[in-house]
Amino acid sequence: MKRMPEKDVGFWASLIAWLVAHKNESGYAGLAGVMALLRATYIGKDTWPRRLLDAAMCSIFAFFLQPTLQVIGSVFNWNFSPGATQVAAVFLGFLGVDWLSTKLRRLIDKRLGDSNADSQ
Numbered sequence: 001m002k003r004m005p006e007k008d009v010g011f012w013a014s015l016i017a018w019l020v021a022h023k024n025e026s027g028y029a030g031l032a033g034v035m036a037l038l039r040a041t042y043i044g045k046d047t048w049p050r051r052l053l054d055a056a057m058c059s060i061f062a063f064f065l066q067p068t069l070q071v072i073g074s075v076f077n078w079n080f081s082p083g084a085t086q087v088a089a090v091f092l093g094f095l096g097v098d099w100l101s102t103k104l105r106r107l108i109d110k111r112l113g114d115s116n117a118d119s120q
Contacts, residue, residue: 065092
């Protein structure tokens with residue numbers, strides 16, 4: 001039997017160890033993705049590939065939500081509980097990435113003085 005050097009068992013062990021260490025973040029990121037998928041299915045306006053992409057983006061944002069809130073909290077001397085992070089992640093999944101990007105674009109356009117920002 002020929003050995004395959006690219007099939008390193010240590011890689012899989014380190015990947016599983018990383019997933020176990022981040023199981024809480026992965027859990028609420030998955031929950032945010034499910035919420036985004038359910039919302040897009042309920043509305044029914046998008047195709048399935050777009051729904052899945054929206055759910056994946058929500059999951060990625062939700063995964064990095066806790067570290068981001070920790071950094072913001074350390075700057076302003078606030079404390080966020082893990083439960084608040086989970087609720088925020090699910091809320092992000094409910095609103096969706098398209099809603100968030102629309103709000104951010106309006107805010108940026110307003111800050112830059114775009115006259116078209118108020119009519120959107």
